[in-house]
Amino acid sequence: MNQIYKQKHELWLAIAFTSFAINDEKIKSKLYDFSQIAFRHMKWISSELLLAGENYNYDREMQLCKKESLFELIEDLKIKVEAIQNHYPHTRLGSRCRSDDAYLLEYLTSLLGNEQNNHPITAFNRECIYEEKNLSKEQIDALTLFLFEESYKEYELVLVYAYMQARTDDVLQFSVFEDLIAESHFHLKSFGNMMAKLGILALPRELHEMSYVIHDLEKFVRNGIAEEEAAKEMCRELSSKIKDEELSKFFDFINEQESYHIALMQRLLETDISNEAAMTNLDFDEFWSGVDI
Amino acid sequence: MLENIQVPEGMNPEILEHLMNPQNYGKLDAPSGVGVAVDEKSGEYVIFYVQTDGKIIDDLRFATNGCQDTVVVGSMFTQMIKGDAIEYAQASIQKLNDKLSGASAQQQICADMVLSAFIAAMQNYENLQNGKTEEMHVLKMKESCENESDI
Known part of the structure; x- marks a missing residue:
């Protein structure tokens, strides 16, 4: 479970910082909402860990994806969201996380489907x-x-x-x-x-x-x-x-x-x-x- | 390499690089020595991890809850001594101190904390070599950032 906490911590940062990097206010705002959901996942995972008598820490190994186009950032974020899916526990909370991420993945895929969304990243x-x-x-x-x-x-x-x-x-x-x-x-x-x-x-x-x-x-x-x-x-x-x-x-x-x-x-x-x-x-x-x- | 050290004053591309990507930041899994320099008044600290065979500093990491000056000095100092002889690192401390003599009081305190943490890590290594049981070596700073008005 501590591993999933670490991955969730990294995913929260990845979503939040992708939001910060994007200039389009609508996409920025939507992604920021998703980052807040990811942060709540972190909070709930930490509660379950403590209830189970386990601990967690704030170690992380991630690098910030620094790309020059919005599509490259979104592609990278998609990979990160997909990578965590098989690690969620088979619990009510794990199910909630998978459901939220599935919705996020649908949103990211929809962005990539419209070339007009692809802006330079500065x-x-x-x-x-x-x-x-x-x-x-x-x-x-x-x-x-x-x-x-x-x-x-x-x-x-x-x-x-x-x-x-x-x-x-x-x-x-x-x-x-x-x-x-x-x-x-x-x-x-x-x-x-x-x-x-x-x-x-x-x-x-x-x-x-x-x-x-x-x-x-x-x-x-x-x-x-x-x-x-x-x-x-x-x-x-x-x-x-x-x-x-x-x-x-x-x-x-x-x-x-x-x-x-x-x-x-x-x-x-x-x-x-x-x-x-x-x-x-x-x-x-x-x-x-x-x-x- | 020492000649290239710049005191973090004003912003230039090198300083910006250290701010955006601090070098050797974090922890080592199995260090030979761990040292901490702590400012008890403000709660600020620098922790240093070294991996050494007693002659060469093979690897090292640092972490801090301090200000950006501390981060920049830590990043520069670790970059400077990584892979070099311990003697070189010791000489570097003196040279870095000399270079910082013209810096602001706060920058000197920050740099001192970085260098003290490194010294503490080396002391921990020496203590462990001499059979002493010590998880890490801690040095308490006498000067505090909190005394400086230009924070």
Whole structure:
């Protein structure tokens, strides 16, 4: 089952990043919906694994498909969806996953049946030009660094919160994690689409277990609040640096959302977060017995 | 090769390449040494895996939850020393430190964390060779990114 979790994780990313890479808004939106369904499959598979007393991790081996035409991307995605089919378990959940994927495969096949859908893909061309906006090199550089920094962070947050949500019995914690996951999905989508516009779309790097096996939830949340503050500052700086009304408004909007994330995280601090034993499988007393340098 | 190292300041095609495709990122299945450098204040870490026979660094990987400067330095440093002698790697640490002397305080802290993680991995290898039982060697950083206002 852990293997199917890994494959589903890779498929979620493949569908989401294919969506980001495509310019056609209708196809982009439809594929993004499918990526969210794939993410829910991940969540349900993780629940079944934990119920069965098994574990899973966020290791992955995938490469992002970087092609120059929409049809090539869709063909590649089709292969990836087909490859997972025989690995689903023969359970109610396995049946649901197969049914959803069959519908997705039909949609992908229908796209390939109409040559008018085949558009050039510019998401990987590294041109670093943002639509028709007249941004200076300095502004593009700042935007590029921001997008790499924050797309990784949002991916990390989605997975870390999902890992913790799967392991909590506290209703309020579960609800806060749900909101934070949804928010990070939206940010990841926004930043992924912006990276594609700049021609620098890339997968966020893989998460190491040290990032998601949380041994001290309170410390994690406090560090998370500090990170949100740093992200707010980056948004503020970027908003003032980029002399474009539309982009500045967007970063102010993201900045305000980060403020509410902090409020949500502060709610976590009000819950019983001393019960973090279930969230770790590492012996951290031994782990931290290092030497100062 | 050392002459080609560029401090990640501003954006150029080489830096962009490291951002889009960090080299030697991830884990090794059966490493000879594992080291971690951790900033306890911010929770940031770099973990380093090395595969060595004591003379040559045959393979290596790193992973981090840190910023893009850390990723770029890690990618460059691992690319630089992979397949080379340990002595070369040790000399590279000093040369890289010299090169970074003009970089921002934050970049120096990030680079220091990468280099410390590598040193920790080599220490773990040495400890294991000397019969010590140690899953990984951990070094706690004294300087924290969190102190820097230009994050």
